[in-house]
Amino acid sequence: MVDLAALIADIAVAMAAQEERGQVASYIPELAKIDPAHFGIAIATADGRLLAGGDADTAFSIQSISKVFALTLALGKVGDQLWDRVGREPSGNAFNSIVQLEQEHGIPRNPFINAGAIVVSDVNLGGHQPRVAIGEMLRFVRYLTGDDSIAINEDVAASETGTGFRNMALANYMRAFGNLRHPVDLVLGTYFHQCAIEMSCRQLALAGRYLMLDGRHPDGGRVVSPGRARRINALMLTCGHYDASGDFAFRVGIPGKSGVGGGILAIVPGRASIAVWSPGLNDNGNSQLGTQALELLARRTGWSVFSPPEEGD
Amino acid sequence: MVDLAALIADIAVAMAAQEERGQVASYIPELAKIDPAHFGIAIATADGRLLAGGDADTAFSIQSISKVFALTLALGKVGDQLWDRVGREPSGNAFNSIVQLEQEHGIPRNPFINAGAIVVSDVNLGGHQPRVAIGEMLRFVRYLTGDDSIAINEDVAASETGTGFRNMALANYMRAFGNLRHPVDLVLGTYFHQCAIEMSCRQLALAGRYLMLDGRHPDGGRVVSPGRARRINALMLTCGHYDASGDFAFRVGIPGKSGVGGGILAIVPGRASIAVWSPGLNDNGNSQLGTQALELLARRTGWSVFSPPEEGD
Amino acid sequence: MVDLAALIADIAVAMAAQEERGQVASYIPELAKIDPAHFGIAIATADGRLLAGGDADTAFSIQSISKVFALTLALGKVGDQLWDRVGREPSGNAFNSIVQLEQEHGIPRNPFINAGAIVVSDVNLGGHQPRVAIGEMLRFVRYLTGDDSIAINEDVAASETGTGFRNMALANYMRAFGNLRHPVDLVLGTYFHQCAIEMSCRQLALAGRYLMLDGRHPDGGRVVSPGRARRINALMLTCGHYDASGDFAFRVGIPGKSGVGGGILAIVPGRASIAVWSPGLNDNGNSQLGTQALELLARRTGWSVFSPPEEGD
Amino acid sequence: MVDLAALIADIAVAMAAQEERGQVASYIPELAKIDPAHFGIAIATADGRLLAGGDADTAFSIQSISKVFALTLALGKVGDQLWDRVGREPSGNAFNSIVQLEQEHGIPRNPFINAGAIVVSDVNLGGHQPRVAIGEMLRFVRYLTGDDSIAINEDVAASETGTGFRNMALANYMRAFGNLRHPVDLVLGTYFHQCAIEMSCRQLALAGRYLMLDGRHPDGGRVVSPGRARRINALMLTCGHYDASGDFAFRVGIPGKSGVGGGILAIVPGRASIAVWSPGLNDNGNSQLGTQALELLARRTGWSVFSPPEEGD
Incomplete structure (x- = not known):
């Protein structure tokens, strides 16, 4: 060994x-x-x-790695209904591609490209304010690590908010297809803060x-079912x-x-x-x-x- | 258990x-x-x-499952040079899509879509006549199974040869980009026969x-290296x-x-x-x-x- | 006759x-x-x-017909420099397509698809507030008709502002490529009001x-040069x-x-x-x-x- | 003047x-x-x-200019039924693009891109051998010019036949969608010879x-109706x-x-x-x-x- x-x-x-x-x-x-x-x-x-x-x-900005934790939370909230709004196929295009969204009527290919993660953020908002969803996400990663010092870098979050035109395009585009339930700025506010978590x-x-x-x-509790863990790994x-x-x-x-x-x-x-x-x-x-x-x-x-x-x- | x-x-x-x-x-x-x-x-x-x-x-027509065995043979012939001519990414499009070929200049996304498998057949031809490459393929699957009764259904092979316009389009298209080395009819002859193996x-x-x-x-011999087996599985x-x-x-x-x-x-x-x-x-x-x-x-x-x-x- | x-x-x-x-x-x-x-x-x-x-x-909402008048104004402001930011080719896709924008790096195909007209609105803003550009547009169509009763239907403009997610996506997308100079909401405010002119x-x-x-x-004055009139007709x-x-x-x-x-x-x-x-x-x-x-x-x-x-x- | x-x-x-x-x-x-x-x-x-x-x-090789004369002949044979098999919209892509064919199920966008001209050649074949259709085309341009010396450069025709993989791809692709009625080699033989006319x-x-x-x-006869002439010009x-x-x-x-x-x-x-x-x-x-x-x-x-x-x- x-x-x-x-x-x-x-x-x-x-x-x-x-x-x-x-x-x-x-x-x-x-x-x-x-x-x-x-x-x-x-x-x-x-x-x-x-x-x-x-x-x-x-500590560094975990950015898209946060999509794994966000997906875990969203599956906890709506279960397999999530898959009505997000696909499970590899993208075959660059990570911020909008072409696929047009061809597939606003349904992103998977939850790990930006468009898919934005839908996941919309699910995680669940009718609440962004700070509620962001707080829930922070508590989740702190629980997973057993480390309450994990925090969001507000400068990075603000930096994305200021320049994220492409994500704004994706979000508005999906909203045009009816695949976002909350106002675009609330969804993106949640998304940008989640990406700005530092670990x-x-x-x-x-x-x-x-x-x-x-x-x-590791403390013995169950975070997700075995099947769900495997599927997230897949x-x-x-x-x-x-x-x-x-x-x-x-x-x-x-x-x-x-x-x-x-x-x-x-x-x-x-x-x-x-x-x-x-x-x-x-x-x-x-x-x-x-x-x-x-x-x-x-x-x-x-x-x-x-x-x-x-x-x- | x-x-x-x-x-x-x-x-x-x-x-x-x-x-x-x-x-x-x-x-x-x-x-x-x-x-x-x-x-x-x-x-x-x-x-x-x-x-x-x-x-x-x-027995049934194994069709595209033959791509696994053909890939194994081609890797044995040219090793990782194969990846200069075929990608390793999921396609994100239907299995016979020609769009991706246009966007990526005649390099198919992976060896398991038709276009990629046609390039693999071109490699397996290796300057020989189709019957040589087809014979090699048959010997390989007979060796893997220990069963010499495995054969090609010539009716199925002829059936594909007669109607495979889309594969002819793919092959000619890749030939236009220089990604086939043999005449199109020889490559497709090899490919259609390989697909018509019955098991x-x-x-x-x-x-x-x-x-x-x-x-x-299982007889103890090595078909491919451990690393190659894992990568084919991947x-x-x-x-x-x-x-x-x-x-x-x-x-x-x-x-x-x-x-x-x-x-x-x-x-x-x-x-x-x-x-x-x-x-x-x-x-x-x-x-x-x-x-x-x-x-x-x-x-x-x-x-x-x-x-x-x-x-x- | x-x-x-x-x-x-x-x-x-x-x-x-x-x-x-x-x-x-x-x-x-x-x-x-x-x-x-x-x-x-x-x-x-x-x-x-x-x-x-x-x-x-x-009177009816002229909507995209306004793009002809807006183009005329923009050419008066920046002349042929406009064509660095907008193409002159037919689109080959639906009028609000975002696919072409991705393939052509944020340069819309022509000034008569929505994306192109949004760039034209950005030009017409020229550093001013939307109400200035909108006022100029209204004065222009009133001058062309000799009829000062022409006006904007504010309900229609508000209606578009509230639901124009797809145009917001297009605008943010072009902004991501650097092809808009003003904030997206100002550009779209101008665009939506222009479309809401009633005639x-x-x-x-x-x-x-x-x-x-x-x-x-018809009063003898020159609106544009003969060559420009022909090119707008083209x-x-x-x-x-x-x-x-x-x-x-x-x-x-x-x-x-x-x-x-x-x-x-x-x-x-x-x-x-x-x-x-x-x-x-x-x-x-x-x-x-x-x-x-x-x-x-x-x-x-x-x-x-x-x-x-x-x-x- | x-x-x-x-x-x-x-x-x-x-x-x-x-x-x-x-x-x-x-x-x-x-x-x-x-x-x-x-x-x-x-x-x-x-x-x-x-x-x-x-x-x-x-004299030079007229190549795609021949598409105008071929279209004129095909409209004479099948009239507006031609438009069931070929569109009338600008392409928005490079002249030999196969992407559009996939998206639009084998119907080329217009008769002046290669795919459309290949369908026109299929119409002009009309169940005859290529030499019949090619002869008809030659007679047509000789009649239009009043000059019987116009001929086909066989070297150019052979040159295209040998390297026209992309056109072979287009033709096979349309055949896969059922939009060619004759064997691909006959259609392309007609097409390549038509392109090789020298004038x-x-x-x-x-x-x-x-x-x-x-x-x-000019001799007073009518080649096509006024409406058809205008539409070809369009x-x-x-x-x-x-x-x-x-x-x-x-x-x-x-x-x-x-x-x-x-x-x-x-x-x-x-x-x-x-x-x-x-x-x-x-x-x-x-x-x-x-x-x-x-x-x-x-x-x-x-x-x-x-x-x-x-x-x-």
Whole structure:
């Protein structure tokens, strides 16, 4: 069996030596200020350990990774009715594509592209004010991690509110098709604040444990049913990396969800909840070093949902 | 642990009682003649058993399931160079879509849509005559199953040759972009014959064992490396059911590849190679009862690549 | 030579007898209230006559016909620089399509689809408040007609403001590409008010005279240069009827611009400025009876830009 | 009134001095050999004159200009039933786009894009062998010009047959939708030979006279009805220059049809049939100098279908 602590140290060293680090997201002004030299990794294991390396304690903007937690909440509220308003298919287009929405009458392809996540935010609003839905989301990630220090970066939220024309276009477009129930500004206010949650790799790895544990909280409580945990994992595998989801499944072989802040949450069912972070993005908008680190980790551990179980132990 | 033999019997009974059986593919005249009442299932397990139910011994046209074996052969010939000519992303469009080819300059999205499989056939031709490539394919599936009776239905192959205008369009279109090296009629001749291979559920489940066994033949030989087996499984999960791949991953949770003949090959890494067959197709062109049977099987066994390993045993 | 007065009477009678009148636009609540039984026609001739029939004095919402006047104003402000921000090609898609905007990076195909007209409104704002730009537009159509009673229906403008999600999507989308200079709500405020101008057929036929007279006002003044008048006519012919522009050119053969209020302004260079109105729309969103009336008029008069000049006199 | 002979001489001098001449079409090997230095122009007037300048007597491959004559023949055979199989709307996409065919179920947008012209060739075959249809086409253009020396360049026809993969894709694709009645190779054989007709500017200007004369042959016979002549002119204006049709209408203002051989036929109804030729193409695939020459000619003569008739005389 692999020595995870040593492996994490190896990976941190290997990543520090990488020269091609991708581009930091520039369309959100607050994110553009982040130093691309950062790299962090943390692994929460099924047997209760937490191993970390690099900048594993530096908080970063989780951005689209929040879509996993938001989806979990929305399924708790409306169950499978959600799928009347959002699809479950990979997108086949860039993450903010509006073309597909036109062709499919305002139903986004999946809950992990922006349009789908905006519908999820509309569900999570549930007739309340944005601050209620945002508070609920914060309480949820604090409960998952057992860490009440997790907070929203208001500067980042404001930064998105000011420049998110494309998301405003998506939201108005879906509203034109009747697929949003609340006013666009309330839905986007909720969405932008959710994306602006800041977590460290350590916190993020802890937050993902319920997806490794078939829906259970490590404290013994049940977050979601086993079936729902599996289905969220399935969505992460097929749709978690925008238009590079197939490539991530091919190269890394485990469910994951990336964010433009440079973080990735990856789940090895029954074994590990992994968080990596490096702000530079590749051409597909996913963390350049984060993807490489996960590929290296998967190869060295044998972790893959596509290999016989015994191989990975 | 589940009693697989009893479960298979249950599934066969449940499927026989289904009234909504979908539509038999009509665009290939020879396939349109098949009786939709058929249902078969076979499971080859990692511990060497073979369990079967229903019409598990009736041969059917494997059609697009052949793409899995053709891909395996092509990777053996040119390795990762294949990915310069074929992508690895889900399609997001219907299985015979030409739109994507135009937008992406003649590079098909993945080897499991028709355009991608035609490029794979071009690779497998390798400068030889179609009969050479077709012979190689037949030998390969006979080797995988240990059954030399497997053959091609020439009527079906001729039936496709006569009506495959859309595939001719795809092939000529890719040729216009320089992504085919051999004359279009030779490539399509190879492709149509490969699709016209006939196998029973029992044979098909045997043929898929190397993907369950991390690339090994049950006789101990190595068909492909462990990494390649995992990556083929990954492609089956993200791209194996055309535009319903995401839904299959969500509902069933294991890699699979369907064909318009009504067959599906599904792989549970380390546990089972499963073949189901029922000729009626759902709106996405995948076997209606076959999909339902696999969903039921997955739920009853707990088999899912997205659940902790111990859960499924 | 045709007796125009008699012909207009014939057309009004023929249209009154039509049973298939199309559907009144329903997406703008205020427009949905209009009685589909209306039909009006007015023709201003180059020799100074004004002939009218049917409900030629009933004011209706000119909607997209306003795009002709707005384009004229914008060209007066920025000249050919406008074409850096708006194309001049037929759309090939429905009038409110956002797909083309994505493929062409926020540059709308022409100034007569909604996206293009929104850019034109952005130009016409010119750093001022909407009421300034709206006032200028009103003064312009009053000058063209010599009729100061022309006004905006504030209920219609408010109706669009409240439901124009699709236009909000288009505007935000173009803003994301940097192709709007003013805040979206100011641009749309201008656009919605311009569309809510009400005119009768009589007034509209008068307003179009400068396009029949190679850019001259009948009072002798020059509205635009001859070349610009011809080019606006060319745009009306190729782009004036959304996705049915080719069909209108084929069947009617003269430049025209339709609006969802059911009006059409059509120009026979050197001969006539024609306004028709009937609220029921055909499948392409153009006035059902208006199109038929113009086709009949063109056939009976021989008016067509595609026939030898002498034929039409 | 303009001195046409002097103007033609001016234009020939101006074009000879142009340095930016575009790119000669490279995808048809035989065409790629043509010297880009050529420029020719010829004008047949309604009063029976024929004026010419530059290389007006050099034969060139008329290519897509043949679509005008083929459409005229097909309308003679099946009349308006043609429009059940071909649309009349501008394409909004590149001239050989297959995307639109998928979205619109095998019905090409208009008879002047390749797909539409292939359907027209299918109509013109009419159950006969290609040589019959090709012979009919040749007789038609010889009749229009009164010049029996017009012939097909077999090398060019063979050159297209060998490399026309994209047209083969289009044809097979439409066949898949049932919109071709004859075998693909017969239809394309007809189409490629029609495109390979060679004519000089002088011959081409003569051939276009019936469209200037409202359907009459200068010898007094009737080629098509006045209405049909106008409608063909309308199609040339809205669809004659692929994705630059709107721009041509905007800048030049008269109906025209271009070919990748570098020729353009342009019609001023009642006044002139104009042929220009220069092999270098602009980014839209239309003759660079040919377009400029027509723009200059239109400006100097005042010829435009969008200006009052008297202005142009």
